[in-house]
Amino acid sequence: MIRMHAIEQLVAKKEQSSRPDTQLKTISKVFLLLAAASLTGPRLSYAQSADTSDDQSAAEDRAIEQITVTGTRISRVDGYEDPTPVSIMSDETLNSFGSENIAEAVNTLPVFAGSYTPGSSIQNASSGTAAMNILNLRSLGTNRTLVLLDGRRVVPSVMEGTIDVNNIPQNLVKRVEVATGGASAVYGSDAVGGVVNFILDKEYTGLKGSVSGGATGYGDRENIGASLTGGMDFAGGRGHVVANVAYKTADGIAINDRPWNLKGWQFMYNPNYTPTNGQPERILLDQVATSNGIAGGIITNTALRGTAFGDGGTPYQFVYGDLVFDPDMRGGDWKKADVRGTRAGQTLAPEAENRNLFTHANYQINDNLEVYAELSSDYSKTYNWAYSLECNGCITIQDDNPFIPASVATEMAAQGITEFRLGTQHPDLGIIGTDGEHEVNRLVLGANGLFDAFGSNWSWDAYYTKGVSKHTEIADHAHYMPNVALALDAVRDPVTNEIVCRSTLTDPTNGCAPYNPMGIGVNTQAAVDFIEGAGVRAFRKQEITQDAAAFTVSGEPFSVAAGPISVAAGLAYKKDSVEGENDPYSRDRDWYIGGYGVANGSIDSTEIYMETVVPVLRDVSWADSLDLNGAVRVTDYSTSGNLTTWKVGATYQPVEGVRFRATQSRDARAPNLAELISEGGGGIVSGINPFTGDPLILIPAPRTGNPNLVPELADATGVGIVLQPNFMPEFSLSFDYWAVEIEDSIDTLSLQETLDRCFLGNQRFCDAIDFVPGTQDITEVRRSPFNYVEETAKGYDIEASYNLPILDGNLQARVLMSRYLERTTNDGSGVIRETAGENSGSEPPNWRLNASLSYATEPMMISVSARGISSGVYDNRYIECNSFCPPSTAAHRTTSDNGIASQFFFDAAFSYKVPFGDSEVDLFLNIRNVLDTDPTVVAADPGSDGFFYSPVNHALYDYLGRVFQGGFRVEF
Numbered sequence: 001m002i003r004m005h006a007i008e009q010l011v012a013k014k015e016q017s018s019r020p021d022t023q024l025k026t027i028s029k030v031f032l033l034l035a036a037a038s039l040t041g042p043r044l045s046y047a048q049s050a051d052t053s054d055d056q057s058a059a060e061d062r063a064i065e066q067i068t069v070t071g072t073r074i075s076r077v078d079g080y081e082d083p084t085p086v087s088i089m090s091d092e093t094l095n096s097f098g099s100e101n102i103a104e105a106v107n108t109l110p111v112f113a114g115s116y117t118p119g120s121s122i123q124n125a126s127s128g129t130a131a132m133n134i135l136n137l138r139s140l141g142t143n144r145t146l147v148l149l150d151g152r153r154v155v156p157s158v159m160e161g162t163i164d165v166n167n168i169p170q171n172l173v174k175r176v177e178v179a180t181g182g183a184s185a186v187y188g189s190d191a192v193g194g195v196v197n198f199i200l201d202k203e204y205t206g207l208k209g210s211v212s213g214g215a216t217g218y219g220d221r222e223n224i225g226a227s228l229t230g231g232m233d234f235a236g237g238r239g240h241v242v243a244n245v246a247y248k249t250a251d252g253i254a255i256n257d258r259p260w261n262l263k264g265w266q267f268m269y270n271p272n273y274t275p276t277n278g279q280p281e282r283i284l285l286d287q288v289a290t291s292n293g294i295a296g297g298i299i300t301n302t303a304l305r306g307t308a309f310g311d312g313g314t315p316y317q318f319v320y321g322d323l324v325f326d327p328d329m330r331g332g333d334w335k336k337a338d339v340r341g342t343r344a345g346q347t348l349a350p351e352a353e354n355r356n357l358f359t360h361a362n363y364q365i366n367d368n369l370e371v372y373a374e375l376s377s378d379y380s381k382t383y384n385w386a387y388s389l390e391c392n393g394c395i396t397i398q399d400d401n402p403f404i405p406a407s408v409a410t411e412m413a414a415q416g417i418t419e420f421r422l423g424t425q426h427p428d429l430g431i432i433g434t435d436g437e438h439e440v441n442r443l444v445l446g447a448n449g450l451f452d453a454f455g456s457n458w459s460w461d462a463y464y465t466k467g468v469s470k471h472t473e474i475a476d477h478a479h480y481m482p483n484v485a486l487a488l489d490a491v492r493d494p495v496t497n498e499i500v501c502r503s504t505l506t507d508p509t510n511g512c513a514p515y516n517p518m519g520i521g522v523n524t525q526a527a528v529d530f531i532e533g534a535g536v537r538a539f540r541k542q543e544i545t546q547d548a549a550a551f552t553v554s555g556e557p558f559s560v561a562a563g564p565i566s567v568a569a570g571l572a573y574k575k576d577s578v579e580g581e582n583d584p585y586s587r588d589r590d591w592y593i594g595g596y597g598v599a600n601g602s603i604d605s606t607e608i609y610m611e612t613v614v615p616v617l618r619d620v621s622w623a624d625s626l627d628l629n630g631a632v633r634v635t636d637y638s639t640s641g642n643l644t645t646w647k648v649g650a651t652y653q654p655v656e657g658v659r660f661r662a663t664q665s666r667d668a669r670a671p672n673l674a675e676l677i678s679e680g681g682g683g684i685v686s687g688i689n690p691f692t693g694d695p696l697i698l699i700p701a702p703r704t705g706n707p708n709l710v711p712e713l714a715d716a717t718g719v720g721i722v723l724q725p726n727f728m729p730e731f732s733l734s735f736d737y738w739a740v741e742i743e744d745s746i747d748t749l750s751l752q753e754t755l756d757r758c759f760l761g762n763q764r765f766c767d768a769i770d771f772v773p774g775t776q777d778i779t780e781v782r783r784s785p786f787n788y789v790e791e792t793a794k795g796y797d798i799e800a801s802y803n804l805p806i807l808d809g810n811l812q813a814r815v816l817m818s819r820y821l822e823r824t825t826n827d828g829s830g831v832i833r834e835t836a837g838e839n840s841g842s843e844p845p846n847w848r849l850n851a852s853l854s855y856a857t858e859p860m861m862i863s864v865s866a867r868g869i870s871s872g873v874y875d876n877r878y879i880e881c882n883s884f885c886p887p888s889t890a891a892h893r894t895t896s897d898n899g900i901a902s903q904f905f906f907d908a909a910f911s912y913k914v915p916f917g918d919s920e921v922d923l924f925l926n927i928r929n930v931l932d933t934d935p936t937v938v939a940a941d942p943g944s945d946g947f948f949y950s951p952v953n954h955a956l957y958d959y960l961g962r963v964f965q966g967g968f969r970v971e972f
Helices: 020-034 054-061 091-096 102-106 406-415 481-488 502-506 525-531 673-677 751-759
Strands: 086-090 145-149 173-180 194-200 206-216 223-234 239-250 266-269 282-285 288-290 307-309 315-317 323-325 328-330 351-366 369-387 391-398 419-424 432-453 456-476 490-492 499-501 538-560 563-582 601-620 623-637 641-655 658-669 679-681 684-688 695-700 712-723 731-748 769-771 778-781 785-806 809-826 832-834 847-857 860-869 903-916 919-928 963-971
Touching (some): 091 173, 266 323, 490 502, 499 502, 538 601
Parallel strands (some): 145 194
Antiparallel strands (some): 288 328, 351 369, 391 419, 456 538, 712 731, 785 809, 860 903, 903 919
């Protein structure tokens, strides 16, 4: 059998917050709803383990069975182990996690960092990834992590080529195999960071079902799900069919009123800073809120600065704090100005509903030929609250605006003020949300068989798969900026004395309804409707189609003294195409948020590949075994021509219980549809015009494709050791060092970076900027990707496990750790950027830990696990100081606090089986973040819209609090 390392959950710890009443109600809801109480302990299984289950024994009895592990296409029965580390999460582990989605369980593995989650993608209103779960190995990028379903590719969920794990038939997943290390020569493009292979239980026979539900300790994020799976033989056992249907729904959390979000933690610029006074430029404080963009509006200049507007437009004097540096301040009326914890602040979780149907059938025509078919359909509907129309002093109000309250108008006249600037959160307008519907249909037709050649047995497999991913995204309550400008410019009609838009005086049929930004509850529905598109909604309908086919043959053509030489070879073809439509305003890029771009086109590739395993030594004085592994793949891309990727590896076992493994590979990632042919999506962005020094307020900055891109190339190295000593047969320890260097990495500059590089004379970035003819004024900046970055990532992984039979049961302990030594980028500007240990974004922390301890004995199982994240910094370039600070520079900002505390979370699981007729009901209760630990503070940057963001890194830390998930599973 093949030994594969399996993985479990990580740990961390912190003090418990006290909400006993709410939590007791939540527990009661879960138990009453499901009549269940228990929790399955996470059991990560090794494929070569001392305790053998009935299933394992049965597998061993079938002498001809061959096992293929993710990371190789070679099937062997002689115990060969691939040099690429492969880890497994069993279905028991997945079931034990306190979440309604297995992606959250997979993301607890230390090798993942920077994955898209419903929490981290809350504000993704334009990209179409809102509420998705997209995995990221090694923090190398979601588009460098290849996701497979039973070893086959899946139609992309979005144009970027990534896969939403929500579309995997999760209740049929038997295990998840994670192969870390480059695998492009084995699987093709995208496998730079590694491969995540979801293995389904297609051989299941019987009938089983499950019902689960849960909620947080705050009584929100209530969810419920149900699944039914059935499988049976037919045609006298020559055929088998399995089907699964599942449904789940989860409530959203529109307002983040967690106590940790209501303290006002944020960086702000130090108003007392000068380059020579020794103070830091940035200071981290609590009670920080916006100073020039409060809910009902505030005047930000002239002698009327600080005049604010409340309910019904009533003016009042806003009290500024003791430290003010627009758009932020500390103290004063910060609670009135605080956006966090309100409808306009960053939300916590989207609404989600998922329906899944999966069927698989296979039929053995004869002893050497089997055919199979697979059909799946997945539907999801999500709603995600994204942004309000934030304005920090960006509105100019003329003195003839009839909405100005009389007392303010009088004061303006007395002081000779003809206009003022106003900042507001536009409370009368709706919060922009993403209303999404995704439907993914997939068909697989294939055959496999056996034949004899070269005096040995060979196997082959051929399949065709067609996947169609349909998406509809609507930017609910999106604001159409041309209408915003018209509606804000209000005057009195000289004939009727009614308040109208100034434009209506010259164009009476333009439909404009005047809008009042001064106050709360002061606008008509007509004004709101006009700003929100006057009946036109920002939307995109998009259909991505993937056609793929492959033929693989494998066998052992001949032998050498150490054993048979194995070979696998094949051909593959893949075509991805996209077509779509959007609203007319998106084509003009005039929405504040949304701005959905579409594309129409296709890319394809044709590949030929071969892999081999050569046994070099067996049972000699200085080696129990030595095997060499090699793979090569030649790919013809429709956009960039031929490319060769390869891999060489070796496993060496000097004595029983000690094994060394090493790999070296050349990998590649081809540019995806979005990078090549996107016609532009995204909202409007602000920045600074470096040619004039003037601010650019909300100009279009669409993301467009670049057809001249070439594939990224990567060199990956892996060296490791596995210890399984005879004197401790239940113990296993592995250590693996890895390194990845990527050249011609594809990346997209921000609006400001594009402007700055053009200003420095780089013409290719100037080509992405539209200037007003004859001037240096800018009207649009297209953010296009380029092959201009070099990236390096290095680290090591440690995994240990120990099984101990005790008291008629089995005690299992496991620890997994990942250490990130380096994560650098070189964008050609002459500065190498190190981001490992920056816990503020999508980059990896220095350390991640996952540890678990479980005990199982019939009919009970109990486990505890821990997830740990090392301390880190906001930015490795920053200088932390509070006195005697050097001058702050763009490259090395001075800050009062650059540290982010380490974090530990504990989870628990318990399950108990009770008789139910001739079967058993498995009752379970899973608790994630048992101690209800608040996430460590990760404060937003100063300026811009930092006051909007919650002080947490959603991609790294638990942010929901204690989460309960309970239910039952029954099998007939």
